[in-house]
Amino acid sequence: MNIKELAKSLNDYAVKIRHELHACPEIAFDLPKTESIVIRELESFGINNIVKGIGGGHGLYADIKGGKPGQVLAIRSDMDALPVKEETGLDFASQNGNMHACGHDAHMAMLLTCAKILSEFKNDLAGTVRLIFQPSEEPANGAAVMVKDGVLKGVDKIIGMHTGNLWQGLKAGQIGWRIGAFMASTTTFDIALNGKGAHGATPHLAVDTITMAAQIINQLQTIISRELNPFDAKVLTIGRIDGGTAHNVVADFCRLRGMIRCFSAENSEFMKKRIVEIADCTAKSMRGSASVEFSSDVPPVINDRELTLKMRDVITEELGAEFAAEIETPTTGAEDFAEYTRTIPGAFFYHCSTFGDERDKPHHNSRFMVNEEFLWTGAAALAAFALHWQPGA
Numbered sequence: 294m295n296i297k298e299l300a301k302s303l304n305d306y307a308v309k310i311r312h313e314l315h316a317c318p319e320i321a322f323d324l325p326k327t328e329s330i331v332i333r334e335l336e337s338f339g340i341n342n343i344v345k346g347i348g349g350g351h352g353l354y355a356d357i358k359g360g361k362p363g364q365v366l367a368i369r370s371d372m373d374a375l376p377v378k379e380e381t382g383l384d385f386a387s388q389n390g391n392m393h394a395c396g397h398d399a400h401m402a403m404l405l406t407c408a409k410i411l412s413e414f415k416n417d418l419a420g421t422v423r424l425i426f427q428p429s430e431e432p433a434n435g436a437a438v439m440v441k442d443g444v445l446k447g448v449d450k451i452i453g454m455h456t457g458n459l460w461q462g463l464k465a466g467q468i469g470w471r472i473g474a475f476m477a478s479t480t481t482f483d484i485a486l487n488g489k490g491a492h493g494a495t496p497h498l499a500v501d502t503i504t505m506a507a508q509i510i511n512q513l514q515t516i517i518s519r520e521l522n523p524f525d526a527k528v529l530t531i532g533r534i535d536g537g538t539a540h541n542v543v544a545d546f547c548r549l550r551g552m553i554r555c556f557s558a559e560n561s562e563f564m565k566k567r568i569v570e571i572a573d574c575t576a577k578s579m580r581g582s583a584s585v586e587f588s589s590d591v592p593p594v595i596n597d598r599e600l601t602l603k604m605r606d607v608i609t610e611e612l613g614a615e616f617a618a619e620i621e622t623p624t625t626g627a628e629d630f631a632e633y634t635r636t637i638p639g640a641f642f643y644h645c646s647t648f649g650d651e652r653d654k655p656h657h658n659s660r661f662m663v664n665e666e667f668l669w670t671g672a673a674a675l676a677a678f679a680l681h682w683q684p685g686a
């Protein structure tokens with residue numbers, strides 16, 4: 294049996310596992326049930342060398358050693374859900390107040406199905422495949438912990454895949470590929486503004502942090518529109534303002550929270566430097582002071598050219614050219630998969646699971662759904678890549 298036929302015949306398996314995972318969504322690093330399902334399934338394929346207890350406790354990896362010599366390829370799935378109350382009405386919907394509203398349940402189901410396929414083709418496999426199951430992708434801090442815990446030790450290359458309906462124009466079951474910039478970096482920041490409180494009727498006795506905030510917000514947008522190359526995509530958003538207490542009190546303190554996204558370390562460093570300068574100088578010019586703190590600094594996902602083209606060729610060969618689709622524009626969505634490609638070459642792909650009708654809802658929406666008919670193409674693409682990516686395979 295070839296990979297395509299085997300994967301197709303395992304679609305029911307992928308759907309069954311996804312339903313089980315979907316019904317017990319867990320958040321961030323706290324994934325005991327999810328972990329136990331993944332371990333149970335891996336063991337049922339005879340994969341027993343599972344390294345547990347990493348990535349904050351519930352992350353894990355397992356190696357499938359091939360019958361021929363070769364390099365080590367890691368394939369990564371995330372595991373976590375979101376604190377969203379599910380409203381899909383599906384019969385396997387979550388009842389616990391959390392929801393797999395980003396499709397990470399489908400990622401695990403596809404990687405497990407891939408593992409099942411690779412276990413059957415083990416003798417044909419060159420080198421080793423490391424299956425990585427990573428916690429806490431949504432807060433974007435899980436991958437860094439996994440890397441710190443040594444998950445990439447001895448690994449040569451890494452691939453991963455996200456499912457969903459993000460790129461319009463792709464058809465269900467297609468695997469989207471893109472060389473170079475694919476997903477944006479994300480950096481969050483807090484700006485704390487200090488002034489002096491007084492009665493709203495006597496602003497001359499106060500130092501107003503609300504007008505200070507207004508100036509800074511407008512000024513920050515000029516980093517994007519006036520200071521950086523318009524052909525480089527980047528975003529700066531202030532998502533939250535906290536300041537003041539009453540109509541008639543000048544606020545002595547105000548906090549702005551925001552994020553920046555872009556596709557290069559240079560732009561990211563430049564924006565960070567300018568945020569500090571603008572906040573500081575504007576606050577001072579208005580007789581106040583500012584302090585800026587950055588957190589959650591995830592780099593952009595930049596896909597390795599060779600691995601990306603290899604995936605396109607493998608899909609064309611093993612599944613059919615109609616299943617490989619080039620993605621023309623990157624997304625300003627971020628992925629902590631970038632933490633792995635900081636260390637080793639890698640490529641991230643997009644598995645289209647759209648319905649093409651009103652059932653398509655945005656990621657993280659309480660009615661988000663995955664078209665399960667084509668889970669097999671994701672599993673088949675990952676398995677075929679593992680079997681054919683390196684010479685000698």
Ligand SMILES: [Zn+2]
Pocket residue numbers: 394395431656657
């Ligand atoms: Zn998400």
Ligand SMILES: [Zn+2]
Pocket residue numbers: 395396397430455
């Ligand atoms: Zn996601």
